[in-house]
Amino acid sequence: MKKILLVCDPDHYPHGPLEFVKGIREHEPVFVKGVFFGAVNAADLNAEKDAPEVYEVLLKKRKETEGKNVERFINQCKNGGIRYRSIEKDCFSRNEDFWMKETRYADLMIISLQLLSSGAGSSSPGVHAEQLLRWSDCPVLIVPEAVYHPERIIAAYDGTDESMHAIIQFCKTLPLFQSLPAEFVYIKNENNDRIPNQELLQEYINAHFENAAVLKLHWEPGRLLTRWMECHRNPLLITGAFGRSALSNLLHKSFAELIVSKTGCFVFIAR
Known part of the structure; x- marks a missing residue:
């Protein structure tokens, strides 16, 4: 059996990567830990400062999205016969200490190409995603959203x-x-x-x-x-x-x- 970490934020549900894990499950048992991060962007922070009522609405919508993503993850794992656990963390937990500990106790971390590419410039991945690649203490597999199996x-x-x-x-x-x-x-x-x-x-x-x-x-x-x-x-x-x-x-x-x-x-x- 392998322990796999699956990374998710409110804007990028990893449907493709989880389908990929189903393919692994056909060959050997797996345990998947879904790590769900809340997201706070510059617009959110400005809204909190300048328009608290707008910020509350944004925060409510994000929490609803996060809850739906966790539910979707659980259902997808159950349908695929995959053992699972989900944890929810705020965006400020996305730091080196957290990731080094989590990945030290995992066989593989999977990140969707869509998540890795979010916020990217024309020639480099986003800062947070690049940091995650550097911090990982286990192998990382980047999986495209629409292709479930390499050829x-x-x-x-x-x-x-x-x-x-x-x-x-x-x-x-x-x-x-x-x-x-x-x-x-x-x-x-x-x-x-x-x-x-x-x-x-x-x-x-x-x-x-x-x-x-x-x-x-x-x-x-x-x-x-x-x-x-x-x-x-x-x-x-x-x-x-x-x-x-x-x-x-x-x-x-x-x-x-x-x-x-x-x-x-x-x-x-x-x-």
Whole structure:
């Protein structure tokens, strides 16, 4: 059995991610903890200061929405035969201490692409979402809202311990996807086909994946990765810890574009 954290705020109910969890449930038992956050934005704070009666109306509507989301979550879990628990927190609980404790006692955290993209600029995810990726002490899976199942695995490999750790952690966390076609991609703009520890990498992926290939792309890592990913239907990208590994720092801009793009890409981020 796996314990999964599912993140929700009043404006982004994670219907798609919970349907994704139902797919996991078909392969192994799961326990899902829904973490529901209240949201306070600048308009709310201005209303509280300048028009208290308007603020009270806004607050009432938000609480009604939050209650409906929790009820919807419970019903969706019951219909899918999923063990569950829901907790409700105010927006001010969204801090590093809370998330590090919660994720330390979980196997996987799932965030919807829609929630991650909310408030994003043209080239980077929202500040709170990016902080959440950095604070997590367990792997994170970003799931698009309208696509419930990936069709191909793509692993970003750079020969470092961090990138190999991400691949191993994915295999342990989501073994149900090892039957999908998989590509392990080394990106470096140089005039040779050398890949660090290629033989050992090939041995490992052959032991875990039914249809896997290792390839080298002779590009600058930050330029064409997103466009190349868009050529694949419903891919799941495996990458190292956000903001910690050399690979994720190297791909930071491309990674950010990827998760807020319209490609519907799943992203697995190792802790």
